[in-house]
Amino acid sequence: MNRRLFLLLASCMLPVGAYAEDAVPGARVAPAPANDTRTDGAACCGPVTEDGEHLRRFLDDSGVDHLWLPDYRVDWRTGAALEMSRPGSGPHTHCSAFAGSAAMRLGVYLLRPPEHGQTLLANAQVRWLDTPEAAASGWRALPDAFAAQTQANRGALVVAAVENPDPRRAGHVALVRPGPIAGDALRRSGPMVTMAGAHNALAVSLAEGFRTHHGAWLPGGGGSAGFHAHEVDWRAVLA
Known part of the structure; x- marks a missing residue:
């Protein structure tokens, strides 16, 4: 032959x-499909790239474990406490302020003050992410947690968010962390996220971080929490 x-x-x-x-x-x-649904314990969602490592370090260095604390009024940009909150004085948790600040430091626009105040900002961010304005700014909706983890591993900024069905109560927003994770673990508990909230966390599963929002994450995957991604120019961020 x-x-x-x-x-x-x-x-x-x-x-x-x-x-x-x-x-x-x-x-x-x-590459494997973003919605890889393997449940055999094998790692999913591609390797953590160099940009993914940049994102992981950025989240680890965000200071959210001691800034944007609940029950304080805070400077949304820095998370520094200004004073104890008083009933009716504004939001008592700051997930959306933290997300807006993190996006700003990465050169990405996510709805934030002064375009919208901190009160009920998470709900407004969820609605804004589905607008033509957000799409024109570079945001794109992702189909599921597997796609979200894949994009975070590549170094994209990925927001996990849920709108509260009661417009008078806050929704919740968190940032997906890069990292190796098995397909079955991802389906069971969702990706690991960095967030402010009633309990701030550098790393917590989406299922745990969103547990006070009924139906945000369902056992086996899915739920009302949605995912959106935006590319990050890491050369500009690190310059």
Whole structure:
């Protein structure tokens, strides 16, 4: 068999979804679908890239574990406490202020003061993310938690958010963390997130972080929490 015929036959035998250059060791492999639903304990959602590591360090260094604290009025940009909250004086938790501040520091616009006050800002952010304005700003909706984890692992800013069905009560917003995670763990508890709230956390599962919002995360995956992603220019951020 001549060499040209051999190579042609070999390329036809590649598995569906693989590139021809996969026959060469170390060559690029077609990525798994973002909504990979494996439950065999294998890691999902692609490797954490260099930009993903930048995002992980950014979230770890955000200070949300000791800033944007509940029951204080805070400077939304820095999370610094201004004074204890008084009944009726404004929001007592600051998930949306933290998300807005983090996005600002990454060069990304997410609805924030002064365009909207801190009171009920999370609900407003959820609605805004589905507007043409948000799409024109670079935000895109993601289909599920697997897509959200994949994008975070690539270094994109990924917001997990739920609107409260009671317009007089706050929704919730968190930022998806990059990291290795098994498919079954992701389906069970959702991605790990960084958030402010009644209890601020550098790393907590979405199921735990959103547990006071009934139906935000359902066992086995899904729920009312939605995901949106925005690319980050890490060269500009780190310059």
